[in-house]
Amino acid sequence: MSFKIPRGTQDILPEQSAKWQYIEQKAQDLCRRYNYKEIRTPIFEQTELFARGVGDTTDIVQKEMYTFEDRGGRSLTLRPEGTASTVRSFVENKMYGLPDQPVKLYYIGPMFRYERPQSGRMRQFVQFGVEAMGSDNPAIDAEVIGLVMDFYKELGLKNLKLVINSLGDKESRNSHRQALIKHFQPRISEFCSDCQKRLDKNPLRILDCKQDKNHELMETAPSILDYLNEESKDYFKKVQEFLTQMGISFEVDATLVRGLDYYNNTAFEVMIDGEGFGAITTLCGGGRYNGLVEEIGGPTTPGIGFALSIERLLMALETQGISLPVQEGLDAYLIVMGDEPKQLAPKLLHDLRSNGLTVDTDYLNKKMKGQIKAADRLGAAFAIILGEDEIANNEVVIKTLATGHQESVTLDNITNYIQSKLEEI
Template identity: 65%
Template sequence: MNMQAPRGTQDLLPGTTESWQYVERKLNDICHRFNYKEIRTPIFEHTELFQRGVGDTTDIVQREMYTFKDRGDRNLTLRPEGTASVVRAFVQNKLFGLPNQPTKVFYFGPMFRYERPQQGRMRQFVQFGVEALGSADPAIDAEVISLAMSCYQELGLRSLKLVINSLGDTESRENHRKALINHFEPHKDELCSDCQVRLDKNPLRILDCKKDRDHPAMQSAPSILDYLNEDSGQYFNKVRHYLDEMGINYIVDKNLVRGLDYYNHTAFEIMSDAEGFGAITTLSGGGRYNGLVEDLGGPETPGIGFALSVERLLMALEAEGINLPTEDVVDCYIIALGEESVTEAVRLTYKLRKAGLQVDKDYQDKKFKAQFKTADRLNTKYVIVLGENELEKNVVNVKDMHSGEQQEVGINELENYLLNELQGGK
């Protein structure tokens, strides 16, 4: 019997989860300031959602999805990404009918992809994402990009590189598609088997291939920027103008295409240049996906979004030596000696917790000194000592673990005393 965590998954233990919680609070706060609301979707969806929404030619759909049949013989898939689920919820719940548009949402949640586990790439990973549905204004493209950059900058990261590109509208992409086919057709037999299939179905994906990235034909491939029609070119210029106005530095990369079929117009990635971060430098990516809502049964609705891996975000923080302020401290620890004192300690612990304090006590019948050692290991601010003598006088001894000072306080006054002391020390 294998009782280990499945390959590609991990346990996040106390001591580690505090960093995750801090990051989640920070990202939640940023979304609040940008006026994005949280959405929560199911962990599994009908398989067809991802086949239609993500695209049949993507690596995700072809080989990375966890798909199974339920007892009703329905094909279900553990979600490999968040956008398709958000758009499905947008259509199903008719969020397009709400008076305030665009609909701006964010999400946290586990995603699942069957790929070779490596540092920063797990089979179950946590993704944070943002979607803005209902606006074709290039200013919201810039807003989404600025939100993504804020997520990293406000956590202290500095070795960042923003790369952007335009994939154009339908006309621009079709002209570029024809140029790519003409360019790669003479080299078809030299390409990997996946790219040979992509050449007919979606030649743009060839530019995203990891196996053929060093092939000479990749370096001379036609650029989408040379095939943008007037409207697409103006759109991209406006996005760049807004980024310039916000003081956000970027690099235009003509080969940036992203790995999902639904992207058009703006595409972007944020990378880490930190030394020692690893060979895979991408932290997050996203772009515009006009047409996806219609593909999933909704009305014509433009959209844009991005997603980041929390695991890779934490890796980037580690690479830059950034320690998050997650000091774990306990407000007070109650040491009780004697059966009646233990009973009173149970009551006091509950009362102080209800007052908003972080409180703990012994549950292993340890000796007095051992309990003090536990309080010290927990980084406790105040230790409350309650024995038979104290109980008779209806008092407790309060020790300030920082200064070493000790004071006798009435049990009925303890709550106010601790609240005043703790607030004064903040």
């Protein structure tokens, strides 16, 4: 019987994983500079967490979650996104009581959604996200947006477009909600069954419908910006002012609502603008979620965050022809000839690796020519040749593979020699 990988998943092979590691390290370094600390939450949570946190009117909860019942009869779900789990941990571990606020967290890990697999969108995918909880200062909104824009900039991406909107506070959203119901209700029968269900529960979600996006009522739907109260207007104005001061360009799009129920006030997306990326151009989405901590059982605590897909990021880098400066190849390859040198090889390898060098050797008893070819294939900078004559002289021959130059070096000086030569390269 043969086995194949499940649809919508992928094997990240060794030649690809170096890129993943580089991106993850870039994210970790950037978060360190912004003083965001890593959090790691379980792969699965109680189903109700996502129903309450993500929103039971969303496509994620209604159609895309991997939900199962464990042996104790509990309903569990593989996490479809990272915010709800992070907020649950924030509440459960009483991080709202920490002396340093806001609490600034980041995560990198797999998420799961049952949706139609397509280019750059998988059923198991990896998200990088940040959450800042404990401040309703518009400056933290600008900081979060600045972090993700720095992330893309430092990876070399171009033709990016930041789109922002305000969904308003509770009062503003309620006013807009009534206007949307009044607008759509007379012709709601012309919309899909999902939109019909959302009319009373959360009419804002109608604006995010993919099936009815070209309906004429979508064009004339009331804009949230026309229903912002003075407090929400002032908040949104300050976010824009901070972004302008930071030199971050943006566009205001009143139709941007995001796909999750918990957003309010600031909402944003980062899109890639250019040919060759397909119909779905969004790389990152985020926004403010005041009220989510309370929904999950915590005290009144404002929050803001974003999440992005590593898969879509890699796709964008490939589309723009950007090569990541990943470290490949070996520092040295140990070539061993003869029985006595083979007995010495394991200790010599261990000593070199313990001193920080990346070294490998042959384990298939290849001849000298075959070992030289292996060293070239693996991108070794040097070949360390150890034979019977070298052992007799307490030395090795070190060959620079790029030039063919070789020198005899004593056994106790191999590490220093190679390290000094690597600094010259």
